[in-house]
Amino acid sequence: MKITDAKVFVGGPGKNYVTLKIMTDQGIYGLGDATLNNRETLPATYLQDYLVPNLIGMDPRNSEDIWQFFYRGAYFRRGPIAMAAFGAIDMALWDIKGKIAGLPLYQLFGGKSRAGAMVYAHATGADLEDLMDSISYFVEQGYKAVRVQCGIPGMPSASYAVPEEKGASTSYMTDFSGIRPKVETWDTERYMRYMPGALAEIRARFGPDLKILHDVHHRLMPREAAEFARAVEPVGLFWLEDPTPAEDQAALRLLRQHSTVPIAIGEVFNSIWECNKLIEEELIDFIRVAVTYAGGITHVKRIVDLAGLHNVRTGFHGAPSHSPICMAAQAHLNAWAPNFGIQEYLVLGTPECDALFPSEHRMENGLVFVSDTPGLGVDFDEAEAARYSYKPGSHPVVRLEDGTLWNY
Numbered sequence: 001m002k003i004t005d006a007k008v009f010v011g012g013p014g015k016n017y018v019t020l021k022i023m024t025d026q027g028i029y030g031l032g033d034a035t036l037n038n039r040e041t042l043p044a045t046y047l048q049d050y051l052v053p054n055l056i057g058m059d060p061r062n063s064e065d066i067w068q069f070f071y072r073g074a075y076f077r078r079g080p081i082a083m084a085a086f087g088a089i090d091m092a093l094w095d096i097k098g099k100i101a102g103l104p105l106y107q108l109f110g111g112k113s114r115a116g117a118m119v120y121a122h123a124t125g126a127d128l129e130d131l132m133d134s135i136s137y138f139v140e141q142g143y144k145a146v147r148v149q150c151g152i153p154g155m156p157s158a159s160y161a162v163p164e165e166k167g168a169s170t171s172y173m174t175d176f177s178g179i180r181p182k183v184e185t186w187d188t189e190r191y192m193r194y195m196p197g198a199l200a201e202i203r204a205r206f207g208p209d210l211k212i213l214h215d216v217h218h219r220l221m222p223r224e225a226a227e228f229a230r231a232v233e234p235v236g237l238f239w240l241e242d243p244t245p246a247e248d249q250a251a252l253r254l255l256r257q258h259s260t261v262p263i264a265i266g267e268v269f270n271s272i273w274e275c276n277k278l279i280e281e282e283l284i285d286f287i288r289v290a291v292t293y294a295g296g297i298t299h300v301k302r303i304v305d306l307a308g309l310h311n312v313r314t315g316f317h318g319a320p321s322h323s324p325i326c327m328a329a330q331a332h333l334n335a336w337a338p339n340f341g342i343q344e345y346l347v348l349g350t351p352e353c354d355a356l357f358p359s360e361h362r363m364e365n366g367l368v369f370v371s372d373t374p375g376l377g378v379d380f381d382e383a384e385a386a387r388y389s390y391k392p393g394s395h396p397v398v399r400l401e402d403g404t405l406w407n408y
């Protein structure tokens, strides 16, 4: 069996999805996602200029050898751009493998460990009142878990994933459009004074069963994170996410000494070498890598297995910048993983995405049910793709009130 061609598409509804399609001499094709949010053209170019020319003629069934060929062959290893490009190839090769076998991928991983996988929605509000309405909306939709973000009174500008305007927000998405980043102003003290009380009010309002998640989004220093984690301990959060900048794996030791709040980290990690210490020292409770950003199914399965040895559960990243192809790969891993925790969930099910990426994966009552279609179980409509083109975007830049550059 030989790879005969591969095409890279950039574009999609509201997002510059980078979709790879690998074709073979037996008419079977595979799909992969290489969407690196706000840097999409880079993995696309890496694929087109360096990787696709090498793929032609290779045997797609040798996915491990092909992964090693590109990972070690790059000499300069890792990094978000390369791992997103390798990740797309790897997803497409596993898709082909499942189609050859006539089996959905979770069967090739070891079968199902659960019927449906719990997901969480994004509740948010310009203020606590709006956030409460947003949470109610998702609870009514059957979600058992919600991530909660809200505006902080007196904060110079809207903080992470919070709308500027009032009005209950049930489908808020951060606007990244434009090549020049927006500049936001952040004040840690205001946040640390206000957020523990807001989280306590949410717990009081929705009772003990609702799983409440909160994303600090890398904004606290290790000592502040330890103090904040202790302050929110009584709320009984499902997890506190990215309390500190993720590069500093040691930052969590202080937090762990002062609090037992479950910690989730990993969305910015591109390889096992960025989180192995966190996992081996059991400084986290959930690993949040994404199949696209962390080198595909082959590499993420290694991270999941290492995590399982240390009682760390999965909490795969699922921001809207991950296409339904990445979400499908994660749906298969979530169905199989013995140490599954929860899945972030936004994209699947929107009409535009369904038209571009038809699939039978479904979400019901806060659970994702993986499709039994062979392979990834998601397709790609090239005619639909022609409707979309690349639009530049950038992450906001955050400064403290004195102008100091801070973490988005």
Ligand code: CS2
Binding pocket: 037, 215, 217, 267, 318, 319, 320, 321, 344, 395
């Ligand atoms: C966030 C992301 O979903 C999350 O947990 O941290 O939405 C993140 O802000 C974006 O992926 C950045 O591109």
Ligand code: MG
Binding pocket: 215, 217, 241, 242, 267
């Ligand atoms: Mg996050």
